[in-house]
Amino acid sequence: MKRGIKIGINALILTILLSSFISADIIFTQQVKPVYNLGDIIYVPVTIKTLTDVSGIFQMDLICNGTLINFYKNGVKLLAGNEKSMDSSLVLINSIIQGNNGICKVKASLDEGYQLSDEFKISTSLNINGAIEGTEFNAGENFWINGEIKRESGENSNGFISVSLIGQDLTQNVTQFGTVNNGMLYMNFSLPNNLRAGTYLVEVNAHEKDSEGIITNI
Numbered sequence: 001m002k003r004g005i006k007i008g009i010n011a012l013i014l015t016i017l018l019s020s021f022i023s024a025d026i027i028f029t030q031q032v033k034p035v036y037n038l039g040d041i042i043y044v045p046v047t048i049k050t051l052t053d054v055s056g057i058f059q060m061d062l063i064c065n066g067t068l069i070n071f072y073k074n075g076v077k078l079l080a081g082n083e084k085s086m087d088s089s090l091v092l093i094n095s096i097i098q099g100n101n102g103i104c105k106v107k108a109s110l111d112e113g114y115q116l117s118d119e120f121k122i123s124t125s126l127n128i129n130g131a132i133e134g135t136e137f138n139a140g141e142n143f144w145i146n147g148e149i150k151r152e153s154g155e156n157s158n159g160f161i162s163v164s165l166i167g168q169d170l171t172q173n174v175t176q177f178g179t180v181n182n183g184m185l186y187m188n189f190s191l192p193n194n195l196r197a198g199t200y201l202v203e204v205n206a207h208e209k210d211s212e213g214i215i216t217n218i
Contacts, residue, residue, distance in 0.1 A: 024050040024078070026108045026115040029085070035121045037151035038216040039208065042090040044106050044117065048076060049083040056111040060088050063107055064100035064122065071096060076110060092122060093210055123152040126159075126206045126217050130185050139195040147185040149206045151217060156183030159208035159217070163189055169198035180206060 027047045036042055044060060060072035072088040090096070090106070101122040108115050130147030137143055149157040157180050165174040174195070178187045185204070208217045 024048050024054050024110055024113060026110060026113065028108070028115065028117055032106065032117050032120045033153065035123055035153045036092055037123050037125070037153045037155065038092050038094070038101070039210070040092050040151070040153055040155060042092065042106070042120075043087075044089065044108070045085065045087045046108050046115075047083055047085050048078065048110060050078045050080060052080045054078050054110070058086060058108070058110045060090075061107045061109070062090060062097060062100070062104060064097070064104040065102055067098075067100055068107070069097060069100065094214065094216070095212075097122070121152075124217050125152040126150065126157055126208070127152060128185070128204055128206055130204055132202060137191055139191055139197075140193040142188050142190050145185065145187045145189055145202065145204070148183045149180050149185050150183055157206060157208060157217070158182065159206055161185065161187070161204060161206045163187055164203045164205075165191075165200045166203050167198055167200035169196040170200070171196070
């Protein structure tokens with residue numbers, strides 16, 4: 001009889017320990033966007049709702065290609081039935097995300113419990129949509145190039161552009177440089193006086209830099 005009582009007590013203790021791991025719900029109150037670019041900010045507010053007293057470390061981690069990077073950590077102590085909101089954010093700069101991009105998730109965890117966000121993409125791409133005012137010009141003339149440059153996330157770009165002529169009849173490099181402000185592409189391009197007659201392409205390249213001068217989006 002004593003042996004049977006001992007087994008029953010052990011089973012009860014095991015049940016209590018297992019149930020203690022499921023002490024709080026983590027809820028993403030704002031879902032992530034499908035695409036972000038380097039330089040964007042990911043806002044990931046969450047609410048922690050607990051059914052029992054809980055005390056532990058809450059943290060947020062970025063997961064990309066199997067790599068886990070912590071970007072938020074804070075202590076949490078809640079009484080049963082209470083909830084707490086955590087307004088965390090992640091700035092997508094290389095010094096924080098350590099060069100990771102592609103398909104990622106955010107993991108929100110409190111002790112043994114965790115919740116994953118929807119998948120999203122961290123991109124390094126810029127999209128250029130431009131036009132030339134005219135198609136036939138004389139050597140030495142100028143023409144305007146205008147349009148817009150946006151990050152793949154849809155945000156306006158603020159960076160730099162280089163515009164080059166490409167053609168078999170070129171005898172010299174013809175490239176001009178400019179800037180992009182609030183997504184606006186606007187350049188007055190000058191043709192050389194000695195440019196040969198022919199058909200040329202206009203190539204536009206854009207890029208952004210971080211505060212350390214490192215190229216991010218292209």
